[in-house]
Amino acid sequence: MSESTRPMIQIQGLTKIYGSGASQVTALQDVNLTVNRGDIHGIIGMSGAGKSTLIRCINRLDTPTEGRILIDGQNIMDLKGAQLRAMRRRVSMIFQQFNLLMQKTVARNVRIPLEIAGVSRKEADDRVKELLKIVGLEHKARAYPAQLSGGQKQRVAIARALASDPEVLLSDEATSALDPMTTQSILALLQDINQRMGITIIIITHEMAVIRQICNQVTIIDGGVIVEEGSVDEVFTHTRSSAGRRLFGIIKDEIKEDEITEALRIVFDGTTRNEPLISSFILKSGMPVNILSADMHRIGGKAYGQMLLSLPESYADREKLTNGLREMGLTVEEVHTS
Amino acid sequence: MTMDKIWVLVRQGILDTAYMTFPSTFFAYLLGLPLGVLLVISQKGHIRAMPTLNTVLGAVINFLRSIPFLILLVMLFPVTRVVMGTAIGTRSIIFPLVISAFPYVARMVEGSLKEVDPGLIEAAQSMGMSTFQIIRKVLLPEALPSLVNGAAICITTILAYTAMAGAAGGDGLGKIAITYGLNRREYGVMYAASIALVVMVQIIQILGNILTNALDHRKR
Structure with a gap:
């Protein structure tokens, strides 16, 4: 296999069991996952699905019960001491709560990985400046984390994570404590880092918007098991798993049988421009359309998201609606919703 | 006794008390700080989990802390004589003070x-990061304001213990207050020595608070 096509991370038969005996909890069950070099790979699931355990196994903050993890072809399961620490410098991590040292300035925080690596003082100072420039915080070098906003703290954490020149960046709910605007800017920064430095990024999240904005691959995890995986476009337009449908808001968390109704789901995957498609359809067909819900985002002038329409009673009207929308280039499917 | 004479007495008492307190605190930290670190990192789930060692250390510390200082002082006479050359006097009381204080310091740390x-x-x-790097670059610096605050409390506690130095032939403010107040009924001296003790404790605590606040960058 050539250098460029060898997967960055391969997870094989990973199982993690906490506790023993009666109180035993299986957090992950036979997880197999491949992350390619240069990907931004999203791992999405509800709270307690096992996604945090999974990402913590990748840099061995957590030790799997069974299975293998290969990073760049190297099995990391047997690493100990200095070898384990060397591996962790190649696989950086950012966190939901930022985890910055509160008694040290921004510059000192970013310098820590360089200090550990034994980089000379002069060289480290230059590198810190460079890193702070990348995240747009060169003017905050002397500030303490308590003086920064959440978004700025995460930028410092990203600069710190990049200091060791990693090949992989693990992001554990890094935007979950941030407001939507700040989330957007942090995600844009991560995308920029991925493109400019070729760093493979693995993102853990429970928010579909995060996956849609920057990931190219997605893995849906539910109850410690992978239930769906593939390219983001593919998984989003043809969601098969019920966990996926819940995460995409097609069905609510707790539904009763009699609350389920049939609906038509339209997926906007960025291929349509900002056109009034539904209005056009109504005007052209003269058919009324009832919108049940819509969750749309505009990124770079393109429409992403989904819309749920109520299904007409008659079969003929259904056909007319479905075909009419498909002719306009939309991805349409019949779903059960709540 | 005139004010002048009382002041000469109390001034010497302050010096003697300081002479017992600060070196004792220093040596108590020399033992207590690493022990406190070990108590934390050897806990279950921490960076160097050693539950058995942790339990044993905890038990030893609790045992030492439960012996009243006056009794420990007497119990340690033979050991003090070996370590300090003599078992009585202002200087030799430093050893039992250290032995009594270091488990307390360890718990504070x-x-x-x-x-x-x-x-x-x-x-x-x-x-x-290695275990040692985590201790040096994360645990201790991040806990620094709290450690300083703890040190102020430890110093004042040790200072209070020095009042019992008289029982082993040591000097200091406590000895003065007991000798002159209790034995000779010279209450003026007793009050002067007690006030000096109070002032010393206040100064140490206030300095500790100022330093703690100055070192803490968690606030805006």
Whole structure:
């Protein structure tokens, strides 16, 4: 296999069991996952699905019960001491709560990985400046984390994570404590880092918007098991798993049988421009359309998201609606919703 | 007794008390600080989990802390004689003071280090830090304001213990207050010595508070 096509991370038969005996909890069950070099790979699931355990196994903050993890072809399961620490410098991590040292300035925080690596003082100072420039915080070098906003703290954490020149960046709910605007800017920064430095990024999240904005691959995890995986476009337009449908808001968390109704789901995957498609359809067909819900985002002038329409009673009207929308280039499917 | 004479007496008392307190605190930290670190990192789930060692250390510390200082002082006479050359006098009381205080210091240090956010330790591990680096670069610096605050409390506690130095032939403010107040009924001297003790404790605590606040960057 050539250098460029060898997967960055391969997870094989990973199982993690906490506790023993009666109180035993299986957090992950036979997880197999491949992350390619240069990907931004999203791992999405509800709270307690096992996604945090999974990402913590990748840099061995957590030790799997069974299975293998290969990073760049190297099995990391047997690493100990200095070898384990060397591996962790190649696989950086950012966190939901930022985890910055509160008694040290921004510059000192970013310098820590360089200090550990034994980089000379002069060289480290230059590198810190460079890193702070990348995240747009060169003017905050002397500030303490308590003086920064959440978004700025995460930028410092990203600069710190990049200091060791990693090949992989693990992001554990890094935007979950941030407001939507700040989330957007942090995600844009991560995308920029991925493109400019070729760093493979693995993102853990429970928010579909995060996956849609920057990931190219997605893995849906539910109850410690992978239930769906593939390219983001593919998984989003043809969601098969019920966990996926819940995460995409097609069905609510707790539904009763009699609350389920049939609906038509339209997926906007960025291929349509900002056109009034539904209005056009109504005007052209003269058919009324009832919108049940819509969750749309505009990124770079393109429409992403989904819309749920109520299904007409008659079969003929259904056909007319479905075909009419498909002719306009939309991805349409019949779903059960709540 | 005239004010002048009382002042000469009390001034010497302050010096003697300081002479017992500060070296004792220094040596108590020399033993107690590493022990406190060990108590934290050897806990279950921490960076060097050693539950058995942790339990044994905890039990030893509790045992030492439960012996009243006056009794420990007497019990240690033979050992003090070997370590300090003599078992009585102002200087030799430093040894029992250290033995009595270091388990207390260890517990104070343990408390301070436990306040450090576990997320920071996890971040440190994810950066590839060794155990020693985590202690030196994360645990101790992040807990510094709390450690300083704890040190002020330890100093004042040790200072209070020095009042019992008289029982082993030592000097200091406590000895003066007992000798002159209790034995000779010279209450003026007793009050003067007691006020000097109070002032010393206040100064140490106030300095401790100022330093703690100055070192803490967690506030805006």
